[in-house]
Amino acid sequence: MNRREFLSQVGGAAAAVAALPYAASAFGPGKPAEGKSRVVVIRHDALAEESLDARRVRELLDEAAKALAPEAKAADTWARWLKPSDRVGVKVNCLGLATRPETAGALADALGSAGVAPEHITLWDRSDRELRAAGYALRASGPGVRCYGTDSLSSRGPGGYGGEIATSGEIGSLYSRIVTDETTALVSAPVLKDHNLAGLTCALKNFYGAIHNPNKYHGNGCDPFIADVVAHPHIRSRLRLAICDATRPQCHGGPPSRPRWQWAYGGILLAADPVALDRVGMEILDRRRAAVGLKSFADEGRPVRYLASAQARGLGTADLAQIEVVSIGKLWTDVA
Amino acid sequence: MKNETDGTRREFLRALAAGACGACALGLAGGGARGQDDAPQPQVAVHDAMWFERLPDKAVRCTLCPRECVVADVERGYCGVRENRGGDYKTLVYGNLCSTNVDPIEKKPLFHYLPGTVALSVATAGCNMECKFCQNWEISQFRPEQVPSVLVPPENLVRAAQARGIQTIAYTYSEPVVFYEYMHDTAAAGRAAGVGSVMISNGYINEPAIRKLCEHLTAVKVDLKAFTEKFYEDACAGRLAPVLGTLEVLADIGIHTEVVVLLVPTLNDSAAEVGRMTKWLVKALGPDVPVHFSRFHPTYRMKNLPPTPMETLERARKVALDAGLHYVYLGNVPFHEAESTYCPSCAKTVIGRVGYRVEATGLKDGACASCGMKIPGVWSQEQAMAFKPQAKPAGS
Numbered sequence: 001m002n003r004r005e006f007l008s009q010v011g012g013a014a015a016a017v018a019a020l021p022y023a024a025s026a027f028g029p030g031k032p033a034e035g036k037s038r039v040v041v042i043r044h045d046a047l048a049e050e051s052l053d054a055r056r057v058r059e060l061l062d063e064a065a066k067a068l069a070p071e072a073k074a075a076d077t078w079a080r081w082l083k084p085s086d087r088v089g090v091k092v093n094c095l096g097l098a099t100r101p102e103t104a105g106a107l108a109d110a111l112g113s114a115g116v117a118p119e120h121i122t123l124w125d126r127s128d129r130e131l132r133a134a135g136y137a138l139r140a141s142g143p144g145v146r147c148y149g150t151d152s153l154s155s156r157g158p159g160g161y162g163g164e165i166a167t168s169g170e171i172g173s174l175y176s177r178i179v180t181d182e183t184t185a186l187v188s189a190p191v192l193k194d195h196n197l198a199g200l201t202c203a204l205k206n207f208y209g210a211i212h213n214p215n216k217y218h219g220n221g222c223d224p225f226i227a228d229v230v231a232h233p234h235i236r237s238r239l240r241l242a243i244c245d246a247t248r249p250q251c252h253g254g255p256p257s258r259p260r261w262q263w264a265y266g267g268i269l270l271a272a273d274p275v276a277l278d279r280v281g282m283e284i285l286d287r288r289r290a291a292v293g294l295k296s297f298a299d300e301g302r303p304v305r306y307l308a309s310a311q312a313r314g315l316g317t318a319d320l321a322q323i324e325v326v327s328i329g330k331l332w333t334d335v336a
Numbered sequence: 337m338k339n340e341t342d343g344t345r346r347e348f349l350r351a352l353a354a355g356a357c358g359a360c361a362l363g364l365a366g367g368g369a370r371g372q373d374d375a376p377q378p379q380v381a382v383h384d385a386m387w388f389e390r391l392p393d394k395a396v397r398c399t400l401c402p403r404e405c406v407v408a409d410v411e412r413g414y415c416g417v418r419e420n421r422g423g424d425y426k427t428l429v430y431g432n433l434c435s436t437n438v439d440p441i442e443k444k445p446l447f448h449y450l451p452g453t454v455a456l457s458v459a460t461a462g463c464n465m466e467c468k469f470c471q472n473w474e475i476s477q478f479r480p481e482q483v484p485s486v487l488v489p490p491e492n493l494v495r496a497a498q499a500r501g502i503q504t505i506a507y508t509y510s511e512p513v514v515f516y517e518y519m520h521d522t523a524a525a526g527r528a529a530g531v532g533s534v535m536i537s538n539g540y541i542n543e544p545a546i547r548k549l550c551e552h553l554t555a556v557k558v559d560l561k562a563f564t565e566k567f568y569e570d571a572c573a574g575r576l577a578p579v580l581g582t583l584e585v586l587a588d589i590g591i592h593t594e595v596v597v598l599l600v601p602t603l604n605d606s607a608a609e610v611g612r613m614t615k616w617l618v619k620a621l622g623p624d625v626p627v628h629f630s631r632f633h634p635t636y637r638m639k640n641l642p643p644t645p646m647e648t649l650e651r652a653r654k655v656a657l658d659a660g661l662h663y664v665y666l667g668n669v670p671f672h673e674a675e676s677t678y679c680p681s682c683a684k685t686v687i688g689r690v691g692y693r694v695e696a697t698g699l700k701d702g703a704c705a706s707c708g709m710k711i712p713g714v715w716s717q718e719q720a721m722a723f724k725p726q727a728k729p730a731g732s
Contacts, residue, residue, distance in 0.1 A: 095410055095411075096409070096410045127481075151378075151481065151482075154378065154482075158378075158474070158478055158482040158483060159378060159478070159479065159481060159482030159483075161482065165636065165637060167637065172466075172468070172636075172637045195408075196395065196406070196408040196411075197406075197408075212477075212478060212479070212482060213416065213466075213477055213478070213479075215412050215413065215414055215415065215416035215479070216414060216416070216466050216477075216573070218405075218414065219414075253393050254408070255408060255410060255411065256394070256408060256409035256410045256411075258393070
């Protein structure tokens with residue numbers, strides 16, 4: 001299969017898959033590297049375009065990954081987090097403003113460079129309908145990267161969720177069969193956007209799409225529920241990376257897509273610590289809100305509460321002073 | 337759907353959706369998603385919601401229940417069955433029935449409402465609480481697209497009841513408040529056709545909505561989960577005060593109301609709490625409101641507690657009777673003497689019950705056959721259909 005075929009299955013363009021040797025993973029939620037959690041923010045004009053060049057996105061992803069794990073050999077970068085035998089679920093966010101298929105496709109291509117077979121990489125969200133509406137091309141079988149919704153597994157449980165009720169802190173939910181049955185590793189691939197209740201929806205809240213009853217957990221700014229969903233071993237034991245589409249983030253009016261509040265930030269955020277990534281994402285949105293005359297999340301009465309709970313559960317760090325932000329290209333704090 | 341075999345259920349649902357009921361060809365309209373084997377399939381059934389306010393940025397505030405969820409565009413409320421679509425609020429479960437059975441009215445339980453009759457009992461997915469002991473969590477805690485269902489328009493359901501000679505439709509199993517619009521329209525159609533409607537509910541509903549609904553209902557059963565806010569918050573993700581408010585509104589409306597209290601060991605079963613609760617009930621609804629103390633069984637997210645001991649149930653009954661309540665029953669304990677109705681005046685058996693076997697030989701024209709004391713309740717279909725909500729006092 002060539003790169004074009006590979007990416008075309010997920011709505012993107014092209015990039016060949018290189019098989020790389022597996023290197024043991026040392027990253028993961030709750031394991032910040034050497035005291036500080038690192039978040040890479042890569043920005044480039046190519047990421048600010050209306051139409052993305054998947055080849056260029058893939059190159060920038062590689063550059064960001066290298067910055068996240070500088071100790072790894074260039075060829076082994078992605079193998080830092082994945083091994084060839086992994087079955088990888090890439091959780092995109094298709095509710096309202098969606099993770100762009102080109103970004104997700106380039107990401108799937110990059111993950112393949114860890115030696116994971118394309119057929120063992122699945123782009124997924126709650127439903128086929130939502131994926132399709134966001135521009136993803138569905139593929140449940142055959143060669144290449146898979147792309148389908150949890151609801152396509154309805155034969156295995158109600159709506160594709162199943163097993164026993166899984167409890168974690170305050171939540172009690174069935175998890176997606178994609179998570180429990182079909183993956184050994186997860187990558188959170190959200191889009192950076194405002195959320196009317198949680199303040200922010202990013203790498204952590206993205207996993208509300210992994211449970212059957214997210215509607216039950218939107219009180220109190222979704223806190224501590226977001227942290228509890230991710231803290232369950234179904235997610236926590238699998239989550240390797242968070243890679244956020246910040247090409248055109250939205251600082252207000254989310255989660256639906258509101259072009260008025262989107263801007264060409266032209267960035268992608270990458271971290272092994274999803275809490276740190278969300279904290280940086282919040283900072284970007286808050287700075288943009290200030291730049292366009294909006295109150296901060298906190299001043300507007302919807303502080304991003306779940307970050308502290310996530311840190312308390314050992315999922316990562318929410319303290320900006322304990323986060324090393326590696327900025328590639330335009331400075332990450334420049335939100336004009 | 338509960339309590340019927342798959343085969344029976346499928347046949348029944350299929351008949352309802354297709355417009356026939358049992359052996360009776362009724363020629364009704366309807367439809368619903370089906371699989372290759374003609375089994376019900378998950379689906380949504382979109383219909384305008386009745387209770388909401390529009391907010392800036394295409395958000396809405398749901399005003400149906402005390403949660404008053406603020407719902408952004410593309411999002412759903414807590415119940416999971418109401419969705420904001422571009423600033424318009426929609427129910428996704430209008431006629432989208434996942435459960436349909438013919439049950440004894442005593443199973444609801446309603447003991448002072450047409451005893452010995454049956455109710456065509458229906459539910460959709462969804463609930464506006466999350467009780468950790470929910471017996472029906474497999475439908476109440478799911479979204480409509482996750483639960484097999486069929487579409488049954490209100491008029492089909494009413495005709496199905498009529499065709500079977502069923503006097504009552506019960507909205508039950510999950511939480512009918514979340515399928516309000518369907519219940520409202522079906523109850524209205526039923527009333528026009530001489531079929532009563534009873535709501536089996538947690539009472540978590542705002543006053544304007546329940547007052548509007550009671551224009552068409554003929555009885556209500558409310559689950560009073562406990563008498564502390566802590567229990568409601570911890571075990572039900574709800575609040576007590578609005579439920580008490582609903583009970584007061586129902587009393588004000590004058591609709592026949594019964595109350596069920598599930599006694600959960602160590603959490604809401606103390607004599608002190610039962611005492612406070614039952615004294616409040618006497619004061620707010622009067623001594624004649626039937627109250628059922630029901631036995632807890634471990635399930636869903638509360639499997640760490642044992643079933644309610646019999647002595648706890650019997651103690652609660654005694655406390656309630658001492659508080660002044662006249663009709664106190666025990667539920668989920670078949671063959672117990674507290675299943676039957678006794679005359680508060682002469683103590684004779686008015687309605688004998690053994691499980692779902694009912695003998696109302698001690699009841700004559702709504703009164704004790706022995707001493708003539710009037711027994712509160714709805715004892716005939718004519719009486720049920722004659723109900724009209726009491727007018728709210730001017731200025732209130």
